[in-house]
Amino acid sequence: MVLVSLLSSLVLLGSDAEPPLVAISEVQRLEDGMSVQLSGLLVDDWTYESGSESMVLADPAGVATVEVITVPGARPQPSQYANIGDELLVAGKLSKSGQACTVFAKSDGITVLRTSDEVLTVDVLMRTWRLFEGDCVRIRGVLGSDGLQGSVRLFSSERNCSIALDPGGLAVDGLIGTDVLVSALVRFDFRISALTLLARSVVADD
Numbered sequence: 001m002v003l004v005s006l007l008s009s010l011v012l013l014g015s016d017a018e019p020p021l022v023a024i025s026e027v028q029r030l031e032d033g034m035s036v037q038l039s040g041l042l043v044d045d046w047t048y049e050s051g052s053e054s055m056v057l058a059d060p061a062g063v064a065t066v067e068v069i070t071v072p073g074a075r076p077q078p079s080q081y082a083n084i085g086d087e088l089l090v091a092g093k094l095s096k097s098g099q100a101c102t103v104f105a106k107s108d109g110i111t112v113l114r115t116s117d118e119v120l121t122v123d124v125l126m127r128t129w130r131l132f133e134g135d136c137v138r139i140r141g142v143l144g145s146d147g148l149q150g151s152v153r154l155f156s157s158e159r160n161c162s163i164a165l166d167p168g169g170l171a172v173d174g175l176i177g178t179d180v181l182v183s184a185l186v187r188f189d190f191r192i193s194a195l196t197l198l199a200r201s202v203v204a205d206d
Contacts, residue, residue: 025064032096043131062128073106085116085137122156132186179205
């Protein structure tokens with residue numbers, strides 16, 4: 001019954017008309033049943049036995065989110081190729097129930113615009129870390145060190161902000177001062193109120 005309900009909500013998506021591109025923050029003000037396009041960062045996802053999937057997209061500022069439910073189409077479901085932190089473009093139909101807004105889409109209506117390492121910068125992660133806490137992300141930055149404590153940090157390209165990086169035994173001394181691509185688990189240590197990246201890999205970003 002759930003799958004039938006999801007499919008029935010997608011009837012209007014067969015139109016040749018291009019749906020309008022809207023910001024996630026504007027979704028609450030739109031009409032129920034409206035066909036839309038929206039883009040956002042993938043911050044959470046689930047898969048169901050029925051074959052449908054659920055995703056949460058956030059705007060880069062991290063102040064607005066929307067749930068997207070996808071059902072199988074001709075293309076693979078997003079869990080097969082999209083990663084946490086990727087920027088996705090979704091074409092679907094808006095469903096509103098009270099204050100809750102959900103976009104229903106076929107898998108054909110999902111596109112990766114940019115991968116995590118292309119869009120998730122140090123400053124963006126610092127603004128949106130609550131959405132990524134506990135997730136593994138890929139992020140670019142400049143590897144540096146805290147001159148006072150000798151700890152390793154990942155700096156933005158402008159060097160105006162940074163996040164503590166725990167190398168976890170990885171040999172990173174030779175990469176200090178260079179552009180790097182980091183795969184890391186996002187953790188916030190509430191004991192010291194500090195955001196930390198637990199590194200899985202750190203490589204030179206050539």
